[in-house]
Amino acid sequence: DQQVKQNSPSLSVQEGRISILNCDYTNSMFDYFLWYKKYPAEGPTFLISISSIKDKNEDGRFTVFLNKSAKHLSLHIVPSQPGDSAVYFCAASAGEYGNKLVFGAGTILRVKS
């Protein structure tokens, strides 16, 4: 039972353009959502998060949008840079301290220069 789904295994974007990575979830108890970036053979790096009481959170080039009614969130990267090429994981948690993170399978982003 995949509670967090990233339906696009890969995405290719031209440098300078917008990258949009999508994530869907099924568990309505999820109240905190995170995006991580991961390079091969390294640990995931935290990028940005959003609480379910918000619908948008912005940090520099990264913006996360949350649509609770659709159980959908997206990560926008503007402008995309070659160094953004990595695997991006969406994760979700429920409860006061969000002890368990449930991860999607990841989306490989390639930014072409």
Next chain:
Amino acid sequence: DGGITQSPKYLFRKEGQNVTLSCEQNLNHDAMYWYRQDPGQGLRLIYYSQIVNDFQKGDIAEGYSVSREKKESFPLTVTSAQKNPTAFYLCASRGAGKKTQYFGPGTRLLVL
């Protein structure tokens, strides 16, 4: 500087052998976690600990064991009962009252 360290970076296990993966953090975080990543898949939770001397099973705990004798350390033992141990193992920690987990660099376990 503060962070999470995992050792070794690569580990080889022979059939029937138990191996222990190290995870240390100096972030003064209360909670620590072990995840496993397989190719083309997301991370899956093996075990987690919210406080010293306490830990809970995650979604795929069979064939693994942990201990939490010190706040800074959360070692994971992959026992011979784990029939498919080849994977990338990631340790994470989280501060009290926070929701974001931060990850170490990972250990790749290979079976000889």
